[in-house]
Amino acid sequence: MKRKIEVFDYAKEIIKAVEKGVLLTTMSKGRVNTMTISWGTLGIEWNKPIFTAFIREGRFTKELLDESGEFTINIFLNVLNRKIIGISGTRSGRNTDKIKDLNLTLVDSEMVNVPAIKELPLTLECKVIYKQKQDENAIPEEIREKNYPKDVPGDFHGANRDYHTAYYGEIVSAYIIEED
Numbered sequence: 001m002k003r004k005i006e007v008f009d010y011a012k013e014i015i016k017a018v019e020k021g022v023l024l025t026t027m028s029k030g031r032v033n034t035m036t037i038s039w040g041t042l043g044i045e046w047n048k049p050i051f052t053a054f055i056r057e058g059r060f061t062k063e064l065l066d067e068s069g070e071f072t073i074n075i076f077l078n079v080l081n082r083k084i085i086g087i088s089g090t091r092s093g094r095n096t097d098k099i100k101d102l103n104l105t106l107v108d109s110e111m112v113n114v115p116a117i118k119e120l121p122l123t124l125e126c127k128v129i130y131k132q133k134q135d136e137n138a139i140p141e142e143i144r145e146k147n148y149p150k151d152v153p154g155d156f157h158g159a160n161r162d163y164h165t166a167y168y169g170e171i172v173s174a175y176i177i178e179e180d
Helices: 007-020 060-068 082-090 141-147
Strands: 002-004 022-028 031-037 040-045 048-056 070-075 122-133 164-177
Touching: 007 022, 007 040, 007 070, 007 122, 007 164, 022 060, 022 082, 031 048, 031 060, 031 082, 048 060, 048 070, 048 122, 060 070, 070 164
Parallel strands: none
Antiparallel strands: 002 164, 022 031, 022 070, 040 048, 048 164, 070 122, 122 164
């Protein structure tokens, strides 16, 4: 069962969760992938509720998201499961099925073709309405040095040389998955 919510009533919980890690899930050609993100914003743009996610260029999730144009943000409500966040943030979906490895339960979404995840019940369904690659020359040098070190390969799970693309996802549905 899904309990519909007003997304901004949960803004504080969402932003606090992003700091610790939430999952961004996407799907293309029948392949579902999820990854941990800890950079994201919640707001309003073009009079629409928006979740903006930042994804590095070399990520498998980026490839799927570019194909599908849809994603879900999956958020723990009470207790953060560090194993789920850790594995989803360090393993590539190119090489493993993280959903299967973590025994996560996929739940059909309402407005997008990307599933929600039962174990992370607060769900934002998003359709990409705009995306933009970061301009590395516009980023202050101290931030570039810390977050985009040139000597770290793009496939490394932490800070590496790959810049991000900002995906502005219109939040088309928001709910909490509850036990039946």
